[in-house]
Amino acid sequence: MIEREQVLHVAKLARLSLSEEEVETMVGELSGILEHVDRIGNLDLESVEPTSHVVALENVLRPDEPRPSLPPEVALSSAPEPQDGAFRVPSPQAE
C-alpha cells in the first residue's frame, strides 16, 4: 500500500530519521491505516464543499498596537544554544 521508498521520502520531508527496523514497521503500520482510511476515497463527494473552517467567523483581527516583547534574556532562556543574544544552530550542509 505504501512503499518503502515513499516512507523514506516522507520521513525526509518530516525531518525524521528512522532506523531500518522502524522503516519496516512503518511500512506495515501505515499501510494498514491507509487501507482503512482509503475507504473515503471511494465516496462520491464531488459536490461537497470541504470544511476548511469549523467556526463561521470572519475578519477576526487585532489593532496595530504594540504589546510588550519578551526581555531578550527571557526569549533566550529556553534556547538550547544561546550565543551573543541569538539562537545558535548548525549551518546547513554546503551543497
Place this chain on the structure above:
Amino acid sequence: MAELEAVIGLEIHVQLATKTKMFCGCELSFGDEPNVHTCPVCLAHPGVLPVPNEEAIRYALQIGAALSCEIAPRSIFHRKNYFYPDSPKAYQISQYDIPICGAGRLGDVRIHRAHLEEDAAKMIHVGESGRIHGSGASLVDFNRGGTPLVEIVTEPDLRDAAEAAQWARLLRETIRQLGVSDVNMEEGSLRVDANVSVRPAGSEELGTKTELKNMNSFRFLQRGVEAELARQRQLVENGGTVEQETLHFDPASGSLTSLRSKEEAHDYRYFPEPDLVPLVPTEEQLREARESLPELPVQRIGRYEEMGLASDVALTLATDPRTAGYFENVVEAADGIEPRVLANWVTGELAAALRQAEVDGGAADSRISPPDLAKLVRMVGERKISHGSGKRVLAAMVTGGGDPEEIVEREGLAQMSDSGELEAVVEKAMADNPDAVEKIREGNGKAIGAIVGAVMRETKGRADGGEVNRLIQEKL
C-alpha cells in the same frame, strides 16, 4: 535559429511599515540588538496562536487598489510548510490559492496577484565552530521574523532588462506614495526577484524559467537579468536546454550561481490555516482603500502626457515626485510657456547643471526658485539670450541663486539683438576664414561650424546660433 525573445516576470516582496508584526504585537525593528522584539508567538512557542494585524490588511487593500487589482470577496490564509531556522513554526503563514488581491495592472504590466504573508527571521553565518564536525554555524535573530509582507507577482509581460528595472522603479514609487512601506531595496523593505526565460520570437509558449534572487538595487536587477538572458540565449543557441533553478546574481563579478540543488524541490504541503478565519473585506473598507489613494505615478504620467510631455520625460518626473512638484510650480509661474519645454529644462539642463555642480538632492533642493527658472526659460525662448548663455546662467544660479536678468546683466550675456552689429561680426568671421567659406560653397556643410564658432567666440556666446547660420548663408 529563430531569434529568441526574453520573457520576464517579477516577484516583489514589500515589507509593510505597520507598527507591529503581522501576527503578534511585537514592534518592528530597525537594526536593534538581536531578539529584543520577540514574544512567544513570533518565537513559535508551544501553544501560541496568530492574530492578524488589521493595519496590514488595510495596507494590502490599498496596494490592491493602487494596482487596480480585483479584491477577493473572501480570502484565506494557508500554511506553507518547510524546515529552516529562520522559520520558527516550520511553516510560513501565507496565502495560496485564494489571495486577497487578484488580477490587476500597473502601466504596461499586468499584475497576476498580491497576497499577505509574514517575513522570515534573520540568520547570520558565523565562522568555524572549532568542533571536529560541522561546517560552521548560524545565529538566528527573530526581530524581523513575523514582519508583514505583501508579495506581488506580475504576469511575464516584460521583454527586456531595462524595461524590467524601469517598471520596478515605477512600482516602487507607486507603493512609496501610498505610505505603506519604505520600499528601500538596500534596507530590504523592497525585494525584487525576477523570473526569466527565453523563447523563439513570436511563440506563445513559455520556455523554462529560472528565478533570480539577491539583486538589491534597480541597477543590479537590470544587470542580473541581462546576464541571465545572455546565459540562456547562449545555452539555447548551442543546443542546450534551460534547467529550472534558482540563481544568485553577484554584481561584483557579474556571475550567476545556482542556489538550490536540483533535487531539493520543495514540497510545501499547503493547507488552509486552521488558526485563522477568512478575510472578507467590506464595501466600506474597499471604498476607503480606493479613496485613500493619492495621485499615483501612472496617473501623473497620463496627466503630463496630456500636457504635451514625451512619455519618457513624464515617467522620469512621475517617479520623482519632488522634482515633479517643482516642475509643476515652474509651469504655474511660467504662464504661456509650453510645459514640454519647461519639463525638458527641468529634467535636462537643470538636472545636468546640478550634477555638474555636485549639488546634493534634486531640483526642489536647488537654489533656483520656480519663478526664476521660468523667467530664464522665457528669456531663452524670447531670444533675449542664447540657449548656451542660458545654460551658463543656470550654472551660476545653481551655485549662487539669484535673478537671471541680473546675472545676464552682470555677466554681459545679453543676446546680441542688434542685427547690424551681428552682421558685422559675421562678415568679419567669414573674411577671417576664407577656407571655410570656400568649403561651404563646395557643399561641405560642416565647415560652417568654424565660422559659427568664430562668431560665438567674438560675441562671447551671446549670438543666437540660428540667426548666425542664417546670416552666413545669406552672405555666401
Place this chain on the structure above:
Amino acid sequence: MTDLLQMTALEAHEAMVAGDLAASEYTAAWKEAAAGDDLNAYLWRNEDGEDSQAIAVERDCVAPIAVKDIFTTEGVPTTAGSRILEGYRPPYTSTAVRKLLEAGAPILGKTNMDEFAMGSSNENSAYGPALNPWDRGRVPGGSSGGSAAVVAGGLAPWAIGTDTGGSIRQPAAFCGIVGLKPTYGAISRYGMIAFASSLDQCGPLTRTVSDAALLLGILQGKDPCDSTSVGLDGGVSLPDREDLSGLRFGVPAELGGDEYDSGVRAVFEQTLRKIEELGGEIAEVSLPSSEHGISAYYVIAPAEASSNLARYDGVRYGMRAGGDGDLVQMYETTRSEGFGPEVKRRIMLGTYALSSGYYEAYYGQAQKVRTRIAEDFSGAFAGVDFVVTPTAPSVAFKLGEKTDDPLAMYLNDFFTVPMSLAGIPAISIPAGLAAPEGGGPQLPVGFQIAAPAFGEQKLLDAAYALEQGIGFDARPEGL
C-alpha cells in the same frame, strides 16, 4: 477520603462563599491527597516553590484543580507528555489556566497524558502510563488519562483536559467520571499545545455534571489571543432540570453492529430505558457518514499535527540532539529521539496526506467527509434534541492490550470522533458498570450525549437530570 475531599467542587465553592469552609484548608487537604499519587497521574505537583510563583493565586476561592500537562504554565514544567519538551518551562501561561487563576482556583499540578495528546490510553506518554484507579493493571484512557485518573482516584476534585477525537470523554468513561467536550470555539486554545488545530478543545473532567457546568463557566469566553474563539453567549448556569420530559434523544441507526462489547451495550440499553423513565423520548436517527469518521479523523488530525509539531526542531527551546552534525542531522536526531513511536507514526501519516499528489485524495477528501458528518448531525437535530451513543466501545482495557495494533487503538474513538469533526458539544457521564468482554472486574461505562453547536446549557441540564436519575455512586476501591 476525608469528608472534606468528598465534597464536590460546587459544594466546596458554595461553602467557601458562605464562609463555612476555609479555602486554604480545603486546598491543603487536596495537596496532601495529591502527594499520595501512586497512579503516576501527576507529572508535576505544585509544592508552592519559587518556580510556581507565576501561577500562584491571589485569593483561593474556588476548588484547586489539576491541569493536563498540555496547557502552558509560566515558569512551571510543561511537557505535553513528551521527551522533546522535558524540562521546558514556558515564558507564558495559557488563557485557560489564567482564567482559573483569576477565578481563584489554585493549581494542584500538571497531569500525565499521551504524548502531544495522541492516544487513547495514556500509554504513549514518555513518562510512563497513568493508571486507572479502578484497576491499576488497566489504562485510564487517553489522551487526558492523568486528568481522569486524578479525579476518579481522589487526587484532585476536578481537572481540565483536552479533547480532539474523544480525549476527555473516553478517559472520563473509563474512569467513571464526567467529561465534557464543549463546542469548538467555546474555550480559548491559546496556550493549549496544539495537536490538531481544527479539532482541539479544552474541557472539564469532574465528578458531577454540576461541577462540569461550574468549570465550563469559568473557562469559556472569546479570547483576543485566539482568532477561532467564540465563547458561549450568555455564559453557563448551573443545571437544575428535574426530568427529561419533552426531550427527544436520537440513537444513530449506524450503531448496532458488533462495534462494541456486550457489557457496554447492556448499560447503554439500560440508560435508554432510564431516559424513558424520566420522560424522555427515544428515536432513531441516521448519521450515514459517521462510519467514515475514523477515516476522516485519521487524515485530518495527523495532517494538522504534522504541521503543528514541526516547530519541535531543537532551535529555540526543548530538547536538542545531534547538534554536532549539520542542520538536517540536528533536526532529524532531535525529532527522532524526542518523539515517541505514536507521534512519529502520525507525523508520517499526516505528512503523507498533505504531500504533493496526495492532498486531494486524502486531506481534501477527508474535509469533505467532515462536511457530510456535520450535515448529518444538523439533519438529525432537526428531529431530536440530542444524539446519544456509548462513549467507548469497551470498558478500560489492560495495559499493553492494544499497543501492538495502532488501528485497533484508533477504533476506540469510533463514537467520539464524529462530534469532534462536527465541532458540536458532547458529554460523557458514568451510566453503570460492566465486565470486560472476556471477563474481569466491574468497570465504569460511559454514556455520551451530543447536542447542537452552542447547546451546552441544554446539554448540561439534560445530563444533570439523567445523572440524578441514574444515581451512579460506585467508586474505585478504597475511595
